[in-house]
Amino acid sequence: MIEVEDVRKQFGEVQALGGVSFTARDGQITALLGPNGAGKTTLLRTLIGLLKRDHGAISIDGIDPEKDPLAVRRNIGFLTDQFGLYERLSTREYLAYFGELNGMGGAALNSRIDEVSELLAMDDILERRAKGFSQGQRIKVALARTLLHRPRHLLLDEPSRGLDVMATRALRKALATLREDGCCVIMATHVMQEVTHLCDDVIVIAKGHTVAQGSPQELCRRTGIASLEDAFVSLVGTEEGIAA
C-alpha cells in the first residue's frame, strides 16, 4: 500500500510537484496518467527516496522512504524509463547482479531467475549478452529485474513501450499474476487502451498536482465523457495537452 499526501517538491524556481495525494492499494494496478512534464518521474523518484520532498507525507507499507530508503527499496521493483542493461553481461549475470544487490544469493537466486524467466517467456535470451537485444527483449530483461526480488510494490514507468503484440500480452499476463498475488502496482503510461484493459484505479496528475483519482469508469462518469482518452484530456486541460 502506497499512501501519498500533499507531496510538494521544488527545484529552484520550478515547482515540479505542487501537491500530489493518492492511495495505491494492494492487489490493484494503479495507472499514473499525466502529460509529459507533469512530474511523474519526480514523483517516482521521491517514492523510492532518491529525492527528498519539501512538504507532505509518503508511506509505503507504513515506512517513510526518507527515513529508511533501503527498507523501502527492498520492497519495491522500479522500472525506469531507461532499461539500464549492461552490454557485456548476459541476462543471467545481469539478474544475478541485481539479485545480490537485493540481498539474494546462491541456489535460491538461481532458481528465482529461472522462475522469472519462465514467467516472462525469455528463456531464449537468458544466457545471451545484452548487446544486440531488441527493444522488446530489453524491456523483458528490465522487467525481470524488477520482479526478481519479489517486491510487494512495483513502480513501472511506461512498461509497454516498444513491445510487440506478443510481448505486450506476456506483460499483461505478468501484471495480472502480480495483482492476484496482492502486489501494489503503479504504472505510468500513455496508452489509454492499456489503462481500460488492465487498471483498477487511475491517478491523473498535471502540472505537479493530482487532478483526479478513481476507476476508469468513475473518471468517465465524473467528466461525463464516454472515452477515457477524452476524459483524460478534459481533466488535464486541453491547453497543456497541446503544450506537451
Add this chain to the structure above:
Amino acid sequence: MKPKFLVVLIKELRETLRDKRTLGLLALFTFMYPLMLGFLLNKTIDRATKPERDGIEVAVIGVAKAPTLMAQLKQRNVTIVDTGPLDEAGIGELLRSKKYPVVLRLSDKFTENYAAMRPARVELWFDSADENYTQRREVEDVLQAYGANVASARLLAHGVSPATLAPIQVQRFDTGTNASRSAGFIGSILGILFLPAFICGMSTAVDITAGERERRSMEVLMAQPARAWELVAGKWLTAGVLAIAGITLELALAHAILSWMPLEEIGMSWALTWADLVLVCVASIPLCLFAAGLQVALAMNAKSFKEAQSVLSIAMLVPLVPGVVISMMELKTADWMYMVPMLSNQTLLREMAKGGEVGLWPVAMTFLSSALAAALAVGFASWRMKSERYVLSV
C-alpha cells in the same frame, strides 16, 4: 550475504575484463613503460661505454696531396680512408650514411699553394645534425695543431719565435662525468614509473561512473537497496584493483630490466632487492587507490562522458608536478616529501635505489598520505552521489 560493495566490484571487474580495448590499453602501458625505459637506458649505456677516441674514421679526398698531414692524423689515431674524387652530392651521401663523422677534401691546388706558402685549402665536410660532434672536434683539433706546427716551423726559419703567435694559451678541463649527466635522467625515470597508477584505472573509472550515467543505467543502480557509499566503494575499488595490478606488474618488469642492466657504467645504481620491491609495491597500493578515488570523484562530478575524459587527462598531469618542481629546484630529500602522494612514492623509490637504509617511517608516511587522500576522494564521491543535483542528472 555478500557485502554490496563486493557485489558491485565483482560485476564491474567482470565487465571490464570483457572489454578487449580497455585490457589492451592496460597491457600496453604496463609493458611499454619498462621496455621503453630499458631501451633508453641501454642506448645511454652504449653511448657512455663506447670508447670515443679509438677508431675515428675519416674519409679523405686527395690523400696523395698532403702526406705529412695524413701522417699526423694517423699518429693521432685517426684512420684515413681514401675515397677517390667525389662531388658535393657524393660527399653528402657519404655523410648521411653515418660511416664517417667528417669528410676532408684537399683542394686541387693544395700542393702548389702549400709549397708557395699561400694558405692551402682543406675542406671539412660534416653533418651538424649528426651527434658525433666530439669526433669532429678531434679532427679539427688535429688540423689546427698541424697548421700551428707548420706555421711555427716557417717562423723559426725566418728567425721569429713562434711564441709570439700565441699571446694566450687556452687549456680546457671538463669536469662533467657520466654520473652527473645521468642524474637528471634518473629523476625523470622515477617520476614516470608511478604514472601507470593514474593511467591503468582511468578509462574504467570514467566508464563505470560517467559512462554508466550516460548509458542511463545509473538511476536503476541507485534505486537498489544499497547505500551510496557502497556503490561508490565498489566502483572505486574496481579502478583501484586495475591500477594496483598494472603498477605491480610494471614495477616488477622495470625492476627485472633495471637489475639486469649494467647501470654502474652510467653512474646509476639500482640497489633494490625483490624484498624492497615488494615494500615499494605495497606502499604504492594507497597511491593507486587515491588515483582511483580521485578519478571516480572527478568523473562523477563531470557533466558528461566526454567532459569526464578530458578532466581526467588533465588531472593525470597534476601528480607529476611536485616531482618536476622538486627536480627543477634541486631540493634535497626531506621528510615532508613523504607526505605528498606520488612525490612520496618517487622519493621512497629513489632513496631505496641508492641502496641506503630508508626505515619504516617514510614507508608508513607514504602509505598513510595517499590513504588519507583516497578516503577524502571517496567520501566526496559518496556525498556527491547522494546529492539531489546528481540524482537529477542521471
